[in-house]
Amino acid sequence: MDADGQNSAAAGSALAPGGGVDVVDGVVLAVSDFDALLQITLFTLGVAALGTALIFPGGVALGWLLARKRWPGKAVVETVVALPLVMPPVATGLILLKLFGRRGPIGGWFESVFGLDLVFTWRAVVLAAAVMALPLLVRTARVAFEEVPVRLEHVARTLGAGPWRVFFTVSLPLAARGLWAGGVLAFARALGEFGATVMVAGFIPGQTVTLALGIYHHVQLGQDREAFVLLAISAALAFAAVSLSEWILRGRTRPRTE
Amino acid sequence: MKLVLERVQAVAGSFMLDVDLALQGRAIGLYGDSGAGKTTLLEVIAGLRRPERGCVRLGDTVLDDVARRQHVPAEARGIGYVPQDGALFPHLSVRQNLHYGRRPRAVSHRPALSLEAILSALDIADLIDRRVPGLSGGERQRVALARALLAAPHLLLLDEPLSSLDDAHKGAILPCLARIRDEFEVPILYVSHAADELFALCDHVVVLHRGQVSTSGSPGTIFERISVPGYRLAPRSPI
Numbered sequence: 001m002d003a004d005g006q007n008s009a010a011a012g013s014a015l016a017p018g019g020g021v022d023v024v025d026g027v028v029l030a031v032s033d034f035d036a037l038l039q040i041t042l043f044t045l046g047v048a049a050l051g052t053a054l055i056f057p058g059g060v061a062l063g064w065l066l067a068r069k070r071w072p073g074k075a076v077v078e079t080v081v082a083l084p085l086v087m088p089p090v091a092t093g094l095i096l097l098k099l100f101g102r103r104g105p106i107g108g109w110f111e112s113v114f115g116l117d118l119v120f121t122w123r124a125v126v127l128a129a130a131v132m133a134l135p136l137l138v139r140t141a142r143v144a145f146e147e148v149p150v151r152l153e154h155v156a157r158t159l160g161a162g163p164w165r166v167f168f169t170v171s172l173p174l175a176a177r178g179l180w181a182g183g184v185l186a187f188a189r190a191l192g193e194f195g196a197t198v199m200v201a202g203f204i205p206g207q208t209v210t211l212a213l214g215i216y217h218h219v220q221l222g223q224d225r226e227a228f229v230l231l232a233i234s235a236a237l238a239f240a241a242v243s244l245s246e247w248i249l250r251g252r253t254r255p256r257t258e
Numbered sequence: 259m260k261l262v263l264e265r266v267q268a269v270a271g272s273f274m275l276d277v278d279l280a281l282q283g284r285a286i287g288l289y290g291d292s293g294a295g296k297t298t299l300l301e302v303i304a305g306l307r308r309p310e311r312g313c314v315r316l317g318d319t320v321l322d323d324v325a326r327r328q329h330v331p332a333e334a335r336g337i338g339y340v341p342q343d344g345a346l347f348p349h350l351s352v353r354q355n356l357h358y359g360r361r362p363r364a365v366s367h368r369p370a371l372s373l374e375a376i377l378s379a380l381d382i383a384d385l386i387d388r389r390v391p392g393l394s395g396g397e398r399q400r401v402a403l404a405r406a407l408l409a410a411p412h413l414l415l416l417d418e419p420l421s422s423l424d425d426a427h428k429g430a431i432l433p434c435l436a437r438i439r440d441e442f443e444v445p446i447l448y449v450s451h452a453a454d455e456l457f458a459l460c461d462h463v464v465v466l467h468r469g470q471v472s473t474s475g476s477p478g479t480i481f482e483r484i485s486v487p488g489y490r491l492a493p494r495s496p497i
Contacts, residue, residue, distance in 0.1 A: 149345070151341050151345045152345050152347060154301075154304070154306045154332070154339065154341075154345075155340075155341065156347075156358070156359075157305075157306065157331070157332040157333045158304050158305075158306070158332050158333070158335070158337060158338060158339040158406075158409075158411075159333075159338075159358050159359025159405065159406070159409050160333050160334075160359045160409055161333055161358070161359070162331075162333050169358075170347060173349045174347075174348070174349055
């Protein structure tokens with residue numbers, strides 16, 4: 001089967017555990033099955049955490065570059081990074097599908113080097129979560145670094161600190177709260193990712209089903225009770241993540257020298 | 259100390275600094291209105307802003323030579339910089355701030371700049387375990403001065419260090435600055451709006467106006483000239 005062209009429903013049926021389990025019956029996601037609920041919840045938390053962790057170092061570095069440096073192409077990079085915020089998520093998913101599919105430039109390379117498919121696997125769920133969360137992280141990181149007074153970095157340099165030491169001993173610690181808050185926001189965004197995920201990872205029970213995909217699936221089947229259970233879990237996780245982000249930001253002591 | 263800025267031009271946004279200066283002395287004052295270019299000039303000397311043209315030398319060391327593409331980065335210049343608010347690192351303790359740029363090896367050649375001597379001279383020994391946010395304005399300035407001195411600088415740039423302090427704190431810190439100049443033998447380039455500070459500390463004053471040197475001389479001469487009604491800071495055009 002052509003990985004690029006797989007249809008999510010077909011993939012769901014074909015790859016359901018046990019081969020004979022029909023997801024249309026709702027058996028795989030039955031909310032009476034605590035293990036299935038736990039699996040979906042943990043899987044969602046896991047891919048969101050992994051996606052956030054993957055983009056965190058690069059997102060922080062890009063936020064710093066945007067806040068502190070002038071370089072050719074800066075405006076273009078800034079716009080490209082922000083695109084997933086404003087484009088329809090399914091459009092972003094389609095782009096990812098074409099880039100990371102087995103015949104795509106990146107997916108083809110990945111498969112030839114590592115012998116692994118990206119799309120329609122759990123890796124694609126992580127990829128979609130990471131790409132959709134990146135703009136939030138970069139924007140928050142940029143603001144966090146912009147709030148660090150430049151004169152503190154200047155003084156550090158006159159005290160003999162090179163650029164790396166200035167970054168790790170002044171800029172990063174003073175921006176830390178903003179960066180953590182950005183990381184939590186990115187994680188929250190990754191938790192709720194749906195449109196890009198369904199395009200690039202499909203609906204494969206036990207492999208790519210997140211809370212958001214599960215809710216959609218049950219609503220499609222008219223299984224409101226199951227959908228609402230997943231919705232409650234999803235809302236609780238989102239509430240916790242946003243509250244944590246707000247708590248971190250509220251506790252932020254702006255760099256003060258007065 | 260001999261600091262030479264040879265036909266130096268530097269741009270900061272729409273502002274252009276254009277100076278040709280040779281400074282020598284224990285304490286040089288830089289005087290001028292807001293926007294005259296005093297801070298831009300300090301940034302060029304400190305290596306925090308690259309000039310577009312010209313050459314900067316401290317003693318025999320070339321710090322910037324645009325024509326020869328020479329630029330010594332700020333961290334390698336050995337020039338201390340204390341901005342208006344001291345710019346202490348708020349996430350570090352006073353002790354950590356003091357040790358941030360400390361160079362024990364360099365200080366071993368200049369015993370006057372030992373930690374004990376500086377803590378005593380600036381009267382900050384009892385502040386060393388405090389956190390920065392709990393310090394008063396005057397305490398912050400003294401810690402910032404000590405931190406800059408512990409890096410054993412060849413030149414100390416002070417950008418209006420007393421402007422945010424009340425008279426009592428100013429009165430306490432001015433003698434500290436005089437001790438830095440005399441006992442520690444660290445030359446000072448001192449930016450201020452206040453004539454009394456420049457009188458108290460400097461043996462030479464340079465007046466900047468809109469990015470150019472307007473006049474220079476001893477504090478007495480300069481402020482006598484400036485106090486004359488109708489005197490204009492703008493440099494006279496060459497005839």
